[in-house]
Amino acid sequence: MKKIIYGLVFLSTVLPACNSKDEKTADKPKDKYEQTKETLEETEKKNPKRFLSVDGHDRKNLLRQTVIKGTIANSAKVASYKDVDVELSFYSKTGALLEKDHEVVYETIAPGSKADFKTKFYAPRGTDSVVLKILGAKSE
Incomplete structure (x- = not known):
């Protein structure tokens, strides 16, 4: 019974950490696009x-x-x-x-x-x- 409880505690701490990394990497292309778009706008406004x-x-x-x-x-x-x-x-x-x-x-x-x-x-x-x-x- 103790092994099952330790296993559940271990899985409950490991699984959320894995999911948060996936969400961060999924947002990176969107953020990079927005950053590039802002840079383009700044360049066009300055010149x-x-x-x-x-x-x-x-x-x-x-x-x-x-x-x-x-x-x-x-x-x-x-x-x-x-x-x-x-x-x-x-x-x-x-x-x-x-x-x-x-x-x-x-x-x-x-x-x-x-x-x-x-x-x-x-x-x-x-x-x-x-x-x-x-x-x-x-x-x-």
């Missing part, structure tokens, strides 16, 4: 210029203004961006920089989506082309 791109074209209107239409694309997987600062550089036919301006696009751009914008400027004389560049953005 908006890395995940945002701008493309556009320009034309002249009847008032001799330069009309610039563009699209901002967000290639981030988790982070959304807003208030994107776009630099507009006006160049001559010879490639000389004539002027730089800034335009802030006040839209929220979700991960994997695009936002269109349109702006008008009186470009300097002799402007042949306009180059668009992302300077920064605020992350949500």
